[in-house]
Ligand SMILES: Cc1cc2nc3c(=O)[nH]c(=O)nc-3n(C[C@H](O)[C@H](O)[C@H](O)COP(=O)(O)OP(=O)(O)OC[C@H]3O[C@@H](n4cnc5c(N)ncnc54)[C@H](O)[C@@H]3O)c2cc1C
């Protein structure tokens with residue numbers, strides 16, 4: 001099936017069923033209003049849905065999905081819409097099931113360091129709720145002030161500190177899920193981590209294609225006792241890349257290693273989150289160590305030496321918690337600040353083996369130069385996760401085409417260097433065309449099979465992740 | 474209509490700063506309560522963009538409804554990494570909506586009264602007389618909160634909320650900014666922050682009409698700190714309500730009038746104690762940017778405008794007598810988000826000996842006042858207002874301080890309707906009271 005006819009309105013009976021499930025206030029289908037749901041944070045892909053439904057509980061969500069399934073209407077889960085691969089876009093019409101009302105923190109079991117939350121809880125809000133117990137939820141996407149735990153689960157999100165702590169999949173212990181036909185089930189759960197197939201693990205990273213996760217149980221960690229944060233200034237981004245390689249190969253384990261390049265520094269420094277990065281630098285590297293106080297200082301010193309050996313111009317130490325926060329704020333808001341460089345932004349997300357960083361970075365600069373484009377690099381350098389962002393103006397179609405081509409070349413370079421096409425933003429609509437670069441035909445077959453098990457009718461977030469011959473070349 | 478869309482198009486560059494990151498969603502009081510992207514800052518900007526791109530009609534009910542539902546609190550600006558100037562974009566869009574006939578009767582009536590002294594003065598006089606009879610409080614207690622009666626009740630409650638606080642002494646000079654009995658202490662401390670600088674007090678329309686006592690307190694406190702307070706005849710409404718409801722033309726007219734009045738007075742500092750007015754006056758250069766005659770003059774006035782807390786929230790402010798009170802502070806949106814002033818009002822309150830300042834949860838969130846939002850959007854405004862009242866009550870404070878007449882009225886009405894006896898005051902009133910108790914006035 002090719003999706004729901006975009007010119008056909010939804011069946012009246014379905015609208016009545018949906019209203020019965022959530023109440024008249026929480027379903028919208030006025031076409032003008034749908035315009036605001038046509039994209040997520042990646043504006044290149046856009047299509048308004050037929051309707052939006054906002055259930056408040058698992059039970060309501062189940063009724064909604066059941067009704068949609070009965071009428072053969074597509075279901076597209078949506079969290080906060082901060083996704084960067086078009087995942088929450090109703091590419092082929094259908095009904096967006098939003099989680100913005102499912103914001104309950106159901107349980108904080110601080111003794112066992114677990115929390116159970118509804119899927120619409122924001123990452124930051126979960127952290128605020130558990131901080132009084134001296135705990136935190138480790139995965140910290142830069143969008144954590146706005147993105148939902150459900151979205152994090154669907155994208156298996158990472159963040160600056162995932163270098164040391166690992167990504168979402170490591171912290172999700174159980175999921176309550178509404179399957180694409182409306183049935184509700186738990187996946188994983190207390191005491192069931194061992195043995196059998198890891199179904200919760202399978203669901204994490206499914207990008208909304210296997211159903212709607214409505215409740216999420218997560219493991220929490222004690223807040224680190226102390227931290228040391230360095231800001232290191234480099235003349236060139238390649239030097240910064242070399243410093244990262246040196247720090248890791250020395251056996252140091254920083255909690256975070258983040259690089260921002262010159263263009264990014266300029267954008268951030270012009271924003272309200274200015275963190276005092278020098279605007280004439282080629283790149284800045286943020287290095288953070290955390291954990292028990294003992295040994296932190298020595299690790300920080302060793303990392304500083306690696307940087308100086310790699311040609312660093314200056315090493316600054318955050319002297320206070322305030323300085324540390326400001327420094328991080330600048331990094332975490334970097335993407336948003338890029339609106340200052342140009343109206344549109346193509347956010348890339350690829351990983352390469354760390355040792356190949358300097359070479360890949362040089363190639364990216366070269367590609368941008370050749371296509372006469374501005375590239376702004378922000379990335380989780382410690383795990384080789386690159387975000388080369390191409391800034392452009394979509395009102396200039398010719399520039400848009402150059403961006404497309406440059407972006408495809410960059411992808412190729414990353415894959416050739418032994419990397420993959422997404423680090424943390426997911427495949428979504430965006431990267432489907434690159435899937436064959438990294439997955440063998442056999443793997444793609446298995447992926448399709450898994451999707452088939454969860455969603456035999458193909459009603460759940462179609463047109464995402466799996467190439468089906470309809471993706472743009 | 475098309476020339477209005479062109480007006481929006483002129484702002485297109487600003488619209489394109491939005492990278493759609495969604496960071497503003499959790500800051501928006503309407504989004505966090507309704508969960509609908511159409512009621513989020515990003516959604517509203519998307520509507521504007523769709524209009525500019527010609528994909529949506531400006532009089533589409535969806536656009537009208539959701540832009541109208543925006544509080545204009547500008548909390549979204551404070552968190553936007555891309556620096557989107559939402560407030561200015563909203564003003565342009567509101568004008569489009571208003572012309573398309575989308576504005577309600579009340580939103581059209583208010584600016585009509587506020588901008589015209591001949592209408593405003595009798596209206597305010599009448600309001601003061603009614604307030605004096607005590608009938609308002611009785612009505613607030615009796616009326617039901619449902620439907621129309623609820624809206625009337627809120628309106629009356631807002632008027633009642635301008636009554637003088639019970640915890641402070643009442644000494645007023647009715648007509649002049651500085652009555653003879655309230656001249657400052659003859660004994661001036663060696664160094665004062667004012668150094669005799671000529672300071673004008675911007676009186677505002679509602680502030681002067683219903684909360685004149687705040688203007689008097691402002692003048693006294695400035696005087697006590699070594700400023701020479703000068704009277705500025707001919708000043709009037711700042712034009713905020715006009716600008717926010719889509720009446721940019723009317724707003725410009727009022728701005729020009731104020732510019733002329735303050736130029737004549739020749740004051741070095743224009744002290745504003747109403748955050749909404751201060752924000753508007755600081756934005757006069759933007760409002761009159763294309764005006765060949767007034768452009769520079771607007772910049773000149775804006776450069777002299779200071780919120781009263783910017784002047785007094787420093788280490789040099791004179792210390793008065795003890796005022797043992799438990800007080801909490803709610804940040805007016807137009808101070809915190811529009812003017813980005815956060816620390817100074819707190820510093821001002823902390824300078825009062827004996828005053829215990831307790832933090833207010835959600836102090837950075839709109840109280841739901843936003844002009845007459847509670848009356849035009851009773852349900853949503855009511856929810857936002859109730860959340861604020863609940864937070865205030867949980868602090869156990871005797872008084873809540875906030876530096877904007879709209880917020881004082883909205884919060885005061887909310888407290889009255891909830892039957893809670895917490896005073897609503899302007900921070901400068903607390904400083905004033907402490908000066909009085911400390912014998913700084915004679
Ligand atoms: C400025 C910025 C910085 C970012 N930084 C990072 C970063 O450091 N690391 C990182 O990993 N990502 C980052 N992202 C990407 C994005 O924030 C994450 O992918 C996030 O997890 C998306 O969450 P969301 O709630 O916004 O989900 P949405 O964007 O609404 O949805 C994302 C996908 O999840 C699906 N989905 C949403 N909720 C559910 C649910 N309850 N059940 C099933 N499927 C669901 C949707 O269908 C969609 O496919 C960033 C984005 C921005 C704008």
Ligand code: SF4
Nearest residue numbers: 491492494495497553
């Ligand atoms: S935070 Fe700013 S850039 Fe991001 S969506 Fe909101 S207005 Fe747009």
Ligand code: SF4
Nearest residue numbers: 501543544546547549
């Ligand atoms: S001004 Fe306030 S209500 Fe309006 S969009 Fe911004 S945050 Fe929301």
